[in-house]
Amino acid sequence: MAEYSALSLLKNAFSGNRDWKPAWRKPAPKPSYDVIIIGGGGHGLSTAYYLAKEHGITNVAVLEKGWLGSGNVGRNTVTIRSNYMLPPNTRFYEHSMKLWENLSHDLNYNVMFSQRGVLNLAHTPGQLDDYARRGNSMRHQDVDAELMTPAEIKQLMPAIDISANARFPIVGGLMQRRAGTARHDAVAWGYARGADRRGVDIIENCEVTGFLRDGDRVVGVSTAKGDIRAAKVAVAVAGSTGRVLQLAGIDRLPIESHVLQAFVTESIKPFLDTVVTFGMGHCYMNQSDKGGLVCGGDIDGYNSYAQRGNLPIVDDVMAEMLAMFPSLASVRLLRSWGGLCDMSMDGSPIITTGPLPGMYLNCGWCYGGFKATPASGWCFAHTIARDEPHDLNAAFTLDRFQRGILIDEKGQGATPRLH
Amino acid sequence: MLITCPYCGPRDAIEFTYQGDGNRERPDPASQDLDAWNDYVYGRLNPAGDHNEIWQHSGGCRMHIRVVRNTLTHAISSAVPARGDTHARAKRRGVKS
Numbered sequence: 001m002a003e004y005s006a007l008s009l010l011k012n013a014f015s016g017n018r019d020w021k022p023a024w025r026k027p028a029p030k031p032s033y034d035v036i037i038i039g040g041g042g043h044g045l046s047t048a049y050y051l052a053k054e055h056g057i058t059n060v061a062v063l064e065k066g067w068l069g070s071g072n073v074g075r076n077t078v079t080i081r082s083n084y085m086l087p088p089n090t091r092f093y094e095h096s097m098k099l100w101e102n103l104s105h106d107l108n109y110n111v112m113f114s115q116r117g118v119l120n121l122a123h124t125p126g127q128l129d130d131y132a133r134r135g136n137s138m139r140h141q142d143v144d145a146e147l148m149t150p151a152e153i154k155q156l157m158p159a160i161d162i163s164a165n166a167r168f169p170i171v172g173g174l175m176q177r178r179a180g181t182a183r184h185d186a187v188a189w190g191y192a193r194g195a196d197r198r199g200v201d202i203i204e205n206c207e208v209t210g211f212l213r214d215g216d217r218v219v220g221v222s223t224a225k226g227d228i229r230a231a232k233v234a235v236a237v238a239g240s241t242g243r244v245l246q247l248a249g250i251d252r253l254p255i256e257s258h259v260l261q262a263f264v265t266e267s268i269k270p271f272l273d274t275v276v277t278f279g280m281g282h283c284y285m286n287q288s289d290k291g292g293l294v295c296g297g298d299i300d301g302y303n304s305y306a307q308r309g310n311l312p313i314v315d316d317v318m319a320e321m322l323a324m325f326p327s328l329a330s331v332r333l334l335r336s337w338g339g340l341c342d343m344s345m346d347g348s349p350i351i352t353t354g355p356l357p358g359m360y361l362n363c364g365w366c367y368g369g370f371k372a373t374p375a376s377g378w379c380f381a382h383t384i385a386r387d388e389p390h391d392l393n394a395a396f397t398l399d400r401f402q403r404g405i406l407i408d409e410k411g412q413g414a415t416p417r418l419h
Numbered sequence: 420m421l422i423t424c425p426y427c428g429p430r431d432a433i434e435f436t437y438q439g440d441g442n443r444e445r446p447d448p449a450s451q452d453l454d455a456w457n458d459y460v461y462g463r464l465n466p467a468g469d470h471n472e473i474w475q476h477s478g479g480c481r482m483h484i485r486v487v488r489n490t491l492t493h494a495i496s497s498a499v500p501a502r503g504d505t506h507a508r509a510k511r512r513g514v515k516s
């Protein structure tokens with residue numbers, strides 16, 4: 001498959017764009033592979049890509065239940081940031097940020113990564129102190145962070161209400177300028193094309209219906225397209241982790257599946273060129289290249305596999321959006337949708353060998369998995385190839401709960417709906 | 420989403436606080452069985468389908484309610500007082516409640 005370049009664009013333009021080839025093949029599954037990855041979302045595809053690129057393991061199949069990019073990777077609010085406080089998280093997400101910074105070039109696919117900055121608004125002096133603490137922790141670990149005053153914020157986004165009369169007046173904010181957004185579909189397509197070009201088989205419409213076992217060991221999977229054997233079976237299915245692991249006889253996990261809603265308004269003229277989050281409650285917002293304001297808030301707060309939510313959260317998110325930008329009151333909402341989130345017991349992910357021999361597990365992304373896509377695949381590929389975690393994901397074990405070494409960024413304890 | 424509180428009748432879900440998986444059983448406080456404690460604190464069943472869960476009517480009568488709700492459709496098929504099984508558990512342990 002040819003490299004994409006200015007020249008290839010020009011050439012295809014002259015031939016009426018009739019000669020573009022599909023970006024990845026549609027192979028039938030082989031009877032066996034070195035590695036099977038269950039889940040053709042962002043994390044599964046990036047795992048396949050880095051297995052091939054970094055570890056030379058190309059006899060790999062990615063099995064996707066639906067079509068590629070049909071799950072969370074195609075329905076998130078595209079925010080990318082590394083503004084965490086706890087060292088295991090900061091290190092991991094900063095590694096992800098560095099991969100993002102070179103991703104379009106690395107994949108030869110424009111993922112439209114835009115470092116437009118992410119600003120967290122503070123509404124009380126206590127909250128601003130907390131942000132200063134997090135910002136200092138980030139800067140200690142070589143991640144950029146700066147505090148902003150209300151006047152500086154007003155200059156950055158003129159429509160914001162910084163008046164003292166606001167219900168929750170803005171007293172400042174924490175800005176990470178290297179943070180930003182990317183085009184989510186392009187991330188799935190770019191990783192798929194990159195993996196496919198290195199020999200990985202991406203098999204769509206191939207639901208896994210069971211695990212093949214040899215005693216305790218997992219030696220393959222049964223699928224809608226027949227049995228497929230593999231030395232290593234990796235699971236990267238986000239909100240469906242519970243359902244898939246149940247097929248292997250594991251019914252209790254430190255994971256609850258919840259629904260997160262997202263929203264987009266009708267397109268308007270350029271209005272906001274930064275990602276901004278409301279701090280008194282939870283609402284995050286950015287403007288897409290098409291002009292729609294993309295926003296989201298908290299998860300609905302109860303177990304759900306429904307991929308749709310209820311009205312109270314719609315109400316919350318809209319109210320918070322208007323608290324920040326009262327001038328948006330007459331803008332109409334275009335669409336809302338819901339995605340499944342694998343909420344873990346401490347709000348941090350799990351990337352590990354096991355829990356069964358021959359199996360590898362990647363889950364617990366809560367509702368922040370998109371920004372982790374490159375590092376998650378990079379670390380998971382290392383874990384699968386070497387049978388041990390990389391330093392960057394060594395803390396993201398499954399047994400950290402039992403051992404009491406949690407990575408609880410928010411300090412909420414074992415209450416997934418609060419992470 | 421409406422939840423029919425057995426004490427108050429049908430009420431909007433925002434009146435309730437979600438307490439999660441209702442299948443967990445708290446080990447005896449004196450127990451040093453780490454696996455049992457781990458299961459209780461961190462283990463969740465997380466089924467796609469009928470889910471046995473606890474809600475508290477925190478914006479109403481404040482009673483705890485045992486609800487069976489389908490996680491694929493959000494349809495609620497049963498909502499009964501949770502008090503009954505607390506008594507049953509206590510009785511099993513020989514504690515007077």
